[in-house]
Amino acid sequence: MSMVGDIQRNTEVKEPASLKDGAGNGAVKLEKKARYPYGAVFFLLTSTVGQSYSGIGLQAVLELYFTRFLFVCLTQADQLGTAAVNVYIALYQICALSAGFLADRILGNFLTQVLSTLLTTIGICLLSFSTWQYTVSPPGCCVANSNNKSVYLSGSEYSGSFNWSSNCSELDKVTILNQIDLNISPTLNMVLSIIGLTFFSVGYGHINAIQSVLVADQFTEEQTKSKERSFSWYYWCCNIGALVGESGMPVLRQSVGFIIAWITILGTTSSSAILFFSGGYLYFKKKPERLKCACSKKPSSNETNPLLNKEQRTTSQYLKTRLKELLPFVGVFTPLIVFWAIFYQQNSTWILQGTMMNCHLGALHVPPDLMPSVNDFLVLFIIPVLDYIVYPHLEKTMGVKIRPLHKLVAGMMSAALSFLLSGLLQLYLVKLPQGQDCLGDISIAWQLPQIVLISFAEVLVAVTGLEFAYSQAPPDFRNVITSFWFISQALGTLLNAGLAQIPGLTLRDEFFMYTGLMALVTALFVAVNWRFKYRDPS
Incomplete structure (x- = not known):
């Protein structure tokens, strides 16, 4: 389907009741009413x-x-x-x-x-x-063979008549029988x-x-x-x-x-x-802007702007101009690598902390590795609360538009506070008297405050980062800049793996180290980006 323009895709155009005089005095104004693309x-x-x-x-x-x-x-x-x-x-x-x-x-x-x-x-x-x-079963769970058609199971090829061991489930038997003719x-x-x-x-x-x-x-x-x-x-x-x-x-x-x-x-x-x-x-499908190398052509003396003369610019000139526009994003995305590295700790060190706590909430058993799912659940509520209640209320009471970088800083501060709480909790756990069973004293529910804070941090950083990358990138580089945002997450994953290899650190030391590191990076982020000039969407 051919691409249509912005006005054609979801805008109604209404002719005004009267026009200016025929002498051309004044321009005709069109009333545009944008429709939501449901x-x-x-x-x-x-x-x-x-x-x-x-x-x-x-x-x-x-x-x-x-x-x-x-x-x-x-x-x-x-x-x-x-x-x-x-x-x-x-x-x-x-x-x-x-x-x-x-x-x-x-x-x-x-x-x-x-x-x-x-x-x-x-x-x-x-x-x-x-x-x-194949069927996946623990080694030795099931043994089956029919008419010399052996079944490859758990890394070994078994032979012999049907011989189901006692710990082989009915599901294993049915699956193996269904696969017996496959080789x-x-x-x-x-x-x-x-x-x-x-x-x-x-x-x-x-x-x-x-x-x-x-x-x-x-x-x-x-x-x-x-x-x-x-x-x-x-x-x-x-x-x-x-x-x-x-x-x-x-x-x-x-x-x-x-x-x-x-x-x-x-x-x-x-x-x-x-x-x-x-x-x-x-869908509105934006056409890609392909680079056109005109290396054999030299722009005329009045064609000095490579952005306004795309047909006669060289690829190197164009990229050089674009790189200058992309540099500010480095100062925004680079510090957030540390945020993602620390954010992913909830799937490792926080689970280890949970193993030292009472995993029973009344009659309900909550395994430590289930707690990160609480984060996903909370995010579903935090997103609409921030978008439809918190942000509008703050802008109305403060009279200042909340910018993306404000949200990013708030998210980084929330992440630092979440690890401060986890460090204080771990400090209490390690100070219990020797021989005392901490599982009977401290409920895993005490992890909820830090999970709530890290959930707020995720929404403030992740959602805002996508919005920032789109709104501040040059229109023909929006996908590229958004991809850089995801690359910062990938580098955060690698940094997370590296931080886990630091020898000699206890959980308490790690939590306080992450708190200090996140606070330091937040301060650097503010220092680097406090004069960031936002792009005018128009």
Whole structure:
């Protein structure tokens, strides 16, 4: 479908009742009434929920898939599995760079997402096919053979008559009997699985990096407030999918096995693709601005502005001018690498802290590794509270518009306070008398205040970062700048892994170190960016 202009896509134009005189005195003014693009936003956000469910849900069970299934017959399966998960995460995060370049310079946002969606679908199909050949069970759980057709199970090929051990579940028996006639090389299975995961990771990484830009592009420049809030609703939908994926996929894996989990992801990915394609005729599709190298042409003396003379500029001149515009983003995004490194500690050190606490809330047992899911749940409430209550109230009472950098600083301060609370809690835990059972005294519910603060920090930083990258980037570099935002998260993941390797630190030392580090980075962030000049959207 051909691209339509801003006025055509969601604006009504009304002719004025009277015009100026025929002498040309005065210009005719058109009344423009922008309409909310309900259809386009609906299709984009609902497909976002499905993509987020698929990407985060797969990640939730991926380490067990590697260690208990794909690499089970290899030595050091646990180490290989952990490394493979990190490669998967790093791959889809680093794909943000190519996603931004493809969307802004070659294919355009919509076509980039179309190809990426096809890639994720092909990837999960390959993964499902390879997993369909085998059953995942603990070594020695089940032994089966029929008419010399042996079953490859848990890294070994068993032979003999049907001989079900006592700890073999009925589900294991049914699955093995269903697979008894299949025979495929374990090496081929591993190759197909790795290719499928690579395709899925690359496709998901490209979609994740640029979809928020496509949502915001559906609004005109006059719809400033709606455009700003589109990032909040985009992130809200991402968290819906992530929450369901993180909590539901492990249950599926444990109840019915990996194959059903992968088929569920395949169904969700396919449904998201159908929704995305169905709304295609409603989307405003911005054309990419391809670089045109005119190295053989020299601009005339009155053509000195490379931005105004794109046909006769050289590629190097254009990039040099653009780099000057991109430099301010370095001062904003670089300090936030530390924020993301500390933010991800809730999935490691906070869980370790929880193991030292009473995990029973009355009759309810709350395992420590479930507490990070509380963060995802809280984010769903914090986003609308901030957008529709807190921000409007503060702007009305203070009379000052709350800028993106204000929100980023508030988020970083909230993260520092959350780790200060976790440090104080850990200080109390380690000061308990020797021999005293702390599990009977301190409830894991005492982690809730720090989780609430880190949830506020996530919304203030993550949502605002997407909004900032879009609104302050040059229009033809919005996908690229947004991809840089995701790269800061990827670097934060790497820094998080590095911080975990510092020797000799107790949990108490780590929490206070993170508090001081976050406070220091916040101060540097303010010092570097306090004179930041915002781009006029018009």
